[in-house]
Amino acid sequence: MELSLFNRFVAQASESGVVFYHSGNLDEATIASIGALLRRRLHEEGADGAQSRKVFATFMEMAQNILHYGAACGDGRHGALCVARTDQGFEVMCGNDMASDQVPRVRKRLESVQAMEPGKVRQAYRRQLASDQEDADSKGAGLGLLTMAVSSRAPIEFVFDPDPPRQDGTTFLFLRTTI
Amino acid sequence: MDAFLLPSTSLTPEVSLNPAQGLLILCGESYPEHVLSFYAPILEKIKAVLDTGKLALLRVEMHITYYNSASAKAFHRIFQMLNQAAEGGIVIDLHWQFDEEDDMARDLGKDIKEDFPAIHVVEERLATV
Numbered sequence: 001m002e003l004s005l006f007n008r009f010v011a012q013a014s015e016s017g018v019v020f021y022h023s024g025n026l027d028e029a030t031i032a033s034i035g036a037l038l039r040r041r042l043h044e045e046g047a048d049g050a051q052s053r054k055v056f057a058t059f060m061e062m063a064q065n066i067l068h069y070g071a072a073c074g075d076g077r078h079g080a081l082c083v084a085r086t087d088q089g090f091e092v093m094c095g096n097d098m099a100s101d102q103v104p105r106v107r108k109r110l111e112s113v114q115a116m117e118p119g120k121v122r123q124a125y126r127r128q129l130a131s132d133q134e135d136a137d138s139k140g141a142g143l144g145l146l147t148m149a150v151s152s153r154a155p156i157e158f159v160f161d162p163d164p165p166r167q168d169g170t171t172f173l174f175l176r177t178t179i
Numbered sequence: 180m181d182a183f184l185l186p187s188t189s190l191t192p193e194v195s196l197n198p199a200q201g202l203l204i205l206c207g208e209s210y211p212e213h214v215l216s217f218y219a220p221i222l223e224k225i226k227a228v229l230d231t232g233k234l235a236l237l238r239v240e241m242h243i244t245y246y247n248s249a250s251a252k253a254f255h256r257i258f259q260m261l262n263q264a265a266e267g268g269i270v271i272d273l274h275w276q277f278d279e280e281d282d283m284a285r286d287l288g289k290d291i292k293e294d295f296p297a298i299h300v301v302e303e304r305l306a307t308v
Contacts, residue, residue: 028190028211028212031212032189032190048280049278049280049281049307050280050282053282056245057245057283060210060245060247064247064248064249067212122286126290126294129251143248143251143252144247144248144249147247147248147251150283
């Protein structure tokens with residue numbers, strides 16, 4: 001990488017309010033150590049306790065989504081996670097490859113959470129928690145997405161790339177929530 | 180039945196179950212990658228203690244500073260089990276402790292009260308240090 005390019009990269013990250021960024025393989029040990037680092041960064045940024053907890057909880061659900069659903073990359077699961085400052089708080093984003101044949105299922109679930117009125121998200125979370133019906137494909141009982149939605153001030157945003165997805169192989173999924 | 184103690188790690192809470200004292204403590208963070216395999220043996224041990232027929236009262240102290248969604252599911256199973264035991268005549272005192280800034284844990288405490296009416300829930304709001 002040219003130093004001038006790196007310079008631009010650093011400047012752009014700073015302009016975009018990036019507080020934390022990780023891209024690479026994720027496993028349990030990595031998640032534990034970046035979690036500790038993220039908490040420290042949020043403290044440095046002056047996040048209040050409630051904000052900091054919501055950012056951390058959202059970040060962890062995203063990390064675990066990548067672990068569970070991300071397309072395999074060598075021995076692990078590759079994904080990108082980012083926390084950025086905004087005027088009103090923080091935004092938490094993630095991106096990872098996923099199996100294209102899972103896109104319709106994930107899209108349906110994202111759209112249904114996105115369409116919920118703010119007051120209904122927590123009700124849906126409670127219903128899901130109490131429900132014994134385990135979705136065969138969902139290792140987190142679909143609760144992960146609802147946990148993110150409960151903490152987010154705005155509906156979860158998502159983008160599939162490319163969209164429509166390729167018939168086979170993988171598709172990149174981005175998510176963003178607002179704290 | 181022997182007491183059981185599992186020390187905390189950065190990803191899992193301390194779990195202490197003392198049948199002689201009628202005390203169950205879960206304290207720390209809960210976000211292991213494989214939540215079910217972590218909690219399955221704990222659920223079994225709690226069930227075994229509740230099923231002895233010798234217990235009149237179980238004091239449960241929970242102070243979980245962070246839990247992921249899969250852990251919330253595991254806690255739900257623990258509460259189901261405790262609620263059932265309470266319906267069967269064992270007094271279950273659940274001391275649900277949360278940091279004052281922790282909205283999510285506070286709300287979960289309210290949900291437990293509503294969803295598991297046989298459990299005696301004591302909400303304890305702790306000042307953040």
